[in-house]
Amino acid sequence: MLWLCIQFPRLPLQALTRAQAxxxxxxxxxxxxxxxxxxxxxxxxxxGIDCALTIATACALCADLELLTRDTExxxxxxxxxxxxxxxFTPVVSPMAAGPVENGESRAACLYLxxxxxxxxxxxxxxxxxxxxxxxxxxxxxxxxxxxxxPSAAHMLSQLSEHRQWLQEAKSPPTGxxxxxxxxxxxxxxxxxxxxxxxxxxxxxxxxxxQLLAIPLSEVGSRFGRGFVDYLARLNGSRHDPVASYQPPxxxxxxxxxxxxxxxxxxxxxxxxxLVRELCQQLQRRQLYAQQLRWKLDFGQxxxxxxxxxxxxxxxxxxxxxxxxxxxxxxxxxxxxxxxLHLTCDQLQPLEASALDDDLFGESTNLQRSHQLLDKLKxxxxxxxxxxxxxxxxxxxxxxxxSADTLILHSGRRQNGHQVKPVNAPRPSWLLQRPDPIxxxxxxxxxxxxxxxxxxxxxxxxxxxxxxxxxxxYYIARGEEGSLxxxxxxLTSEEWYLQGIYA
Amino acid sequence: xxxxxxxxxxxxxxxxxxQQRLSQVLRRPDIWQAANEQQRTRHGIASGYxxxxxxxxxxxWPRGATTELLVDQSGIGELSLLLPALADMTxxxxxxxxxNPPFIPYAPALAAAGxxxxxxxxxxxxxxxxxxxxxxxxxxxxxxxxxxxxxxxPPPADKDLRRLQVAARDGNAVHFHFRPSSSAAxxxxxxxxLQLASDGEQLVLQLHKQLGGSAGxxxxxxxNSDLTRRDRPLH
Numbered sequence: 001m002l003w004l005c006i007q008f009p010r011l012p013l014q015a016l017t018r019a020q021a022x023x024x025x026x027x028x029x030x031x032x033x034x035x036x037x038x039x040x041x042x043x044x045x046x047x048g049i050d051c052a053l054t055i056a057t058a059c060a061l062c063a064d065l066e067l068l069t070r071d072t073e074x075x076x077x078x079x080x081x082x083x084x085x086x087x088x089f090t091p092v093v094s095p096m097a098a099g100p101v102e103n104g105e106s107r108a109a110c111l112y113l114x115x116x117x118x119x120x121x122x123x124x125x126x127x128x129x130x131x132x133x134x135x136x137x138x139x140x141x142x143x144x145x146x147x148x149x150x151p152s153a154a155h156m157l158s159q160l161s162e163h164r165q166w167l168q169e170a171k172s173p174p175t176g177x178x179x180x181x182x183x184x185x186x187x188x189x190x191x192x193x194x195x196x197x198x199x200x201x202x203x204x205x206x207x208x209x210x211q212l213l214a215i216p217l218s219e220v221g222s223r224f225g226r227g228f229v230d231y232l233a234r235l236n237g238s239r240h241d242p243v244a245s246y247q248p249p250x251x252x253x254x255x256x257x258x259x260x261x262x263x264x265x266x267x268x269x270x271x272x273x274x275l276v277r278e279l280c281q282q283l284q285r286r287q288l289y290a291q292q293l294r295w296k297l298d299f300g301q302x303x304x305x306x307x308x309x310x311x312x313x314x315x316x317x318x319x320x321x322x323x324x325x326x327x328x329x330x331x332x333x334x335x336x337x338x339x340x341l342h343l344t345c346d347q348l349q350p351l352e353a354s355a356l357d358d359d360l361f362g363e364s365t366n367l368q369r370s371h372q373l374l375d376k377l378k379x380x381x382x383x384x385x386x387x388x389x390x391x392x393x394x395x396x397x398x399x400x401x402x403s404a405d406t407l408i409l410h411s412g413r414r415q416n417g418h419q420v421k422p423v424n425a426p427r428p429s430w431l432l433q434r435p436d437p438i439x440x441x442x443x444x445x446x447x448x449x450x451x452x453x454x455x456x457x458x459x460x461x462x463x464x465x466x467x468x469x470x471x472x473x474y475y476i477a478r479g480e481e482g483s484l485x486x487x488x489x490x491l492t493s494e495e496w497y498l499q500g501i502y503a
Numbered sequence: 504x505x506x507x508x509x510x511x512x513x514x515x516x517x518x519x520x521x522q523q524r525l526s527q528v529l530r531r532p533d534i535w536q537a538a539n540e541q542q543r544t545r546h547g548i549a550s551g552y553x554x555x556x557x558x559x560x561x562x563x564w565p566r567g568a569t570t571e572l573l574v575d576q577s578g579i580g581e582l583s584l585l586l587p588a589l590a591d592m593t594x595x596x597x598x599x600x601x602x603n604p605p606f607i608p609y610a611p612a613l614a615a616a617g618x619x620x621x622x623x624x625x626x627x628x629x630x631x632x633x634x635x636x637x638x639x640x641x642x643x644x645x646x647x648x649x650x651x652x653x654x655x656x657p658p659p660a661d662k663d664l665r666r667l668q669v670a671a672r673d674g675n676a677v678h679f680h681f682r683p684s685s686s687a688a689x690x691x692x693x694x695x696x697l698q699l700a701s702d703g704e705q706l707v708l709q710l711h712k713q714l715g716g717s718a719g720x721x722x723x724x725x726x727n728s729d730l731t732r733r734d735r736p737l738h
Binding site: 366367369370372373374376377380381385386387388389390391392397400401402404422423424426427428429430431432433454455476478479481482483484485500501502503 | 576577578579580581582586596598604606609610611612613614616620623624627636640701702703704726727729731733
């Protein structure tokens with residue numbers, strides 16, 4: 001077993017400020033909880049602001065400090081997202097939430113990844129670690145890593161700076177011997193136990209773990225309790241070290257919070273692009289695709305607005321998804337300031353190799369181009385502005401067609417099975433929305449001038465078994481200016497109507 | 504010595520660049536060359552009406568360009584004029600898009616004419632900006648065989664028409680633009696302008712403008728005899 005522990009010491013701050021465009025604008029910022037500073041950015045750190053200061057002291061040190069309230073819910077959500085990200089590397093992932101604040105310090109949130117199964121696929125330890133680091137940097141998340149044969153050991157070693165330095169250049173996983181050396185070298189304050197125990201250890205003169213391991217376990221047990229012995233055994237690898245296994249949710253959800261609200265839909269494009277890129281990475285690794293992206297613009301207490309982008313075909317290209325999103329965002333007018341942006345994809349479908357849009361050379365066929373066009377049109381014009389037509393089996397002319405969803409365009413090929421055949425009679429190419437009454441006077445018909453019947457009648461009599469009977473005699477007629485019309489006489493009321501035009 | 508060589512090389516390069524520019528200009532569809540007349544003959548999309556094909560320079564509807572159809576009145580056979588070409592396109596898996604049609608395209612009639620309905624898309628954009636955007640996107644996409652658009656609202660500006668013409672060229676699509684015949688007087692960048700009217704029995708086409716060809720001819724096209732056949736009175 002090879003466990004990697006990734007600690008996120010800056011998570012309280014980064015969960016709140018990750019959405020900003022630039023890396024850092026140099027303004028001192030700090031996150032506070034229960035009147036104590038829990039996290040501060042480097043600019044604030046230079047002004048002497050540190051964890052465990054009270055808010056009053058911090059403000060006295062730095063007057064223009066921007067104080068943010070800690071949001072543990074957002075933090076745990078971000079940790080879930082990170083777990084999802086980790087799941088794309090290895091199936092054995094375990095997120096661990098931050099511990100409660102104690103004397104102004106708390107155990108940072110971390111993520112355990114079991115790497116022994118994925119080394120070969122990633123091309124060895126060094127490329128894998130570099131990739132992890134690169135992607136974390138892209139997400140603008142500070143992380144510290146440690147390798148160990150058990151999660152507890154990995155967690156402890158991730159705090160040891162010598163170990164982290166070694167990890168930068170590590171080419172292969174260390175041997176058991178090396179691990180034992182690392183562990184015994186560790187100062188005992190890095191042990192994962194409460195302050196009281198650590199104080200007791202130092203009182204006994206135990207400054208390094210090696211000194212602790214030299215004492216027989218039974219004596220350690222009588223001094224520090226069974227729990228501590230258990231922890232030591234897990235650290236040593238002589239006992240199993242279980243961690244909660246993580247299962248990715250069947251949907252994707254990610255959000256960005258803006259410390260200073262946005263009032264312009266163009267400003268939304270940058271954070272939206274970041275979310276889409278995260279989504280695409282996730283999807284590609286899990287070999288899924290999303291049919292619908294749901295964007296939620298959160299106006300804080302003034303409600304929210306949901307915008308959905310539909311994708312007809314599997315699409316993993318972030319640029320195209322961003323372009324579709326842009327079309328949607330351009331349509332809306334922001335009346336309130338946006339405080340957070342959420343991206344949710346509910347239905348993730350497994351991807352089939354044949355279904356992917358781009359082939360090896362990035363050429364798209366006619367059909368794929370038409371899907372892209374449909375997506376674009378749908379994004380800007382809306383669903384209701386687009387339609388298709390299909391045939392329907394009916395005697396009644398107005399029911400022999402139906403407006404079809406554009407989805408039938410997507411099927412690409414003809415559907416198998418029963419196929420409706422059009423009637424074998426001349427039918428007009430234009431149909432009126434509803435039949436237009438024609439004036440009849442002295443056995444003559446008038447519609448924009450006199451019209452003459454050329455052919456007919458063709459009797460269509462249907463639905464006599466229902467309440468509303470349709471009995472009509474259809475004729476082809478010619479108007480004064482040469483237009484050909486499709487008219488009928490309702491046999492029950494004897495009135496004349498125009499229903500179609502032979503255009 | 505080296506100076507002279509340089510000069511010579513420069514001259515050669517200059518000549519090459521000039522030649523390239525010239526061939527670029529000559530490739531434009533609106534430049535007519537007598538020498539290339541033979542190659543150009545089979546350029547258009549067959550309209551399905553031999554009489555009309557004979558009148559048009561490309562022996563069919565101009566490809567990658569706007570064709571303006573000036574019509575005031577529906578029912579004179581303006582859509583059946585296009586149906587054979589549209590049916591052919593849909594059977595070759597190309598999309599046909601209708602923007603703002605004045606009535607409902609009646610599926611049984613279209614299917615009977617050979618149009619594959621699943622390749623037909625009808626759009627009703629709101630507002631002129633959305634309409635122009637949809638037209639341009641559709642023409643540019645490269646998957647659209649033909650775009651039929653009906654002018655709704657104020658006449659589009661000259662620069663918009665020009666943009667549509669360019670978009671049609673980029674996407675190699677045929678753009679059929681239905682406009683009222685009152686706009687015949689105003690100039691248009693369209694490659695072909697046809698006025699459609701009826702003489703009571705037949706459809707009358709008048710060529711107003713044709714790029715690389717002559718204009719002014721008139722053509723009478725008979726309506727489908729199935730429609731105009733007069734039944735004998737029953738008594």
